[in-house]
Amino acid sequence: MLDLHNHMLPGLDDGPSSMEETLEMARLAYEDGVRTIVATPHGRDVAEKSSLSAVRALVDQLKGELRTRSVPLKVLLGMENHLEMDTPEQVERGLAIPIEGTHYILLELPFPSYPLYTEEVLFKLQIKGLHPIIVHPERNAPIQENPQVLAGLVQKGALAQLTASSITGAFGRDTQRVSRELLRRGLVHIIASDGHDARGNREPILSTGVAAAARVVGKEASLRMVVDIPQAILQDVKLDPEELARASGKKRWPLRR
Numbered sequence: 001m002l003d004l005h006n007h008m009l010p011g012l013d014d015g016p017s018s019m020e021e022t023l024e025m026a027r028l029a030y031e032d033g034v035r036t037i038v039a040t041p042h043g044r045d046v047a048e049k050s051s052l053s054a055v056r057a058l059v060d061q062l063k064g065e066l067r068t069r070s071v072p073l074k075v076l077l078g079m080e081n082h083l084e085m086d087t088p089e090q091v092e093r094g095l096a097i098p099i100e101g102t103h104y105i106l107l108e109l110p111f112p113s114y115p116l117y118t119e120e121v122l123f124k125l126q127i128k129g130l131h132p133i134i135v136h137p138e139r140n141a142p143i144q145e146n147p148q149v150l151a152g153l154v155q156k157g158a159l160a161q162l163t164a165s166s167i168t169g170a171f172g173r174d175t176q177r178v179s180r181e182l183l184r185r186g187l188v189h190i191i192a193s194d195g196h197d198a199r200g201n202r203e204p205i206l207s208t209g210v211a212a213a214a215r216v217v218g219k220e221a222s223l224r225m226v227v228d229i230p231q232a233i234l235q236d237v238k239l240d241p242e243e244l245a246r247a248s249g250k251k252r253w254p255l256r257r
């Protein structure tokens with residue numbers, strides 16, 4: 001499996017505070033069957049308290065530690081970028097970055113609201129050749145009230161990433177209910193851990209979420225969200241979110257380059 005959203009780097013955001021804890025997260029993920037993790041610190045924390053060069057140094061340090069321990073876990077760098085009016089300018093200034101080696105960019109909506117500029121920002125990013133991925137839409141209040149809000153973004157070319165522990169119910173029954181509804185409507189393309197910790201409900205674990213999603217969309221479709229689709233994203237293959245939804249449940253799913 002591949003985990004595209006994970007706060008495993010130490011001392012940057014609300015993730016782990018030490019490299020030891022980071023390595024414990026890596027061990028848990030590996031034992032769960034994860035072989036590639038994209039480390040995605042919060043962009044705002046990096047900009048305010050650190051720097052991209054310091055983050056890259058941490059990734060290199062982590063890779064070295066994993067090599068020393070003979071853990072064959074691949075680590076790539078990404079970022080969880082807040083969706084803000086000036087996100088396109090942040091991209092230009094290197095403050096908001098896509099997933100390493102790709103044109104896919106993780107975007108987080110505020111939890112309580114749906115900014116009026118959301119679609120305009122997505123469009124500006126798409127003009128730059130970037131492919132937006134909306135992270136944990138199940139935790140956004142307006143989408144919880146009306147999943148059609150997310151359907152509108154998917155129609156405009158955005159992919160959506162559900163958090164594994166949302167589907168298992170670790171964030172409460174409401175979030176779990178919405179997660180299932182988004183899966184049922186074919187509005188989810190990726191399952192990621194959004195791991196923050198080596199303990200509790202923010203562990204870097206995917207398998208339990210995949211099992212819970214399989215009860216809604218079937219095992220094959222659920223596995224695609226942690227294997228085939230993340231793999232295509234890391235290969236920078238252009239995906240059509242609506243085609244993926246239509247293909248949900250079929251053995252082969254179409255790609256558009």
Ligand SMILES: [Fe+2]
Binds near residue numbers: 007194
């Ligand atoms: Fe996150």
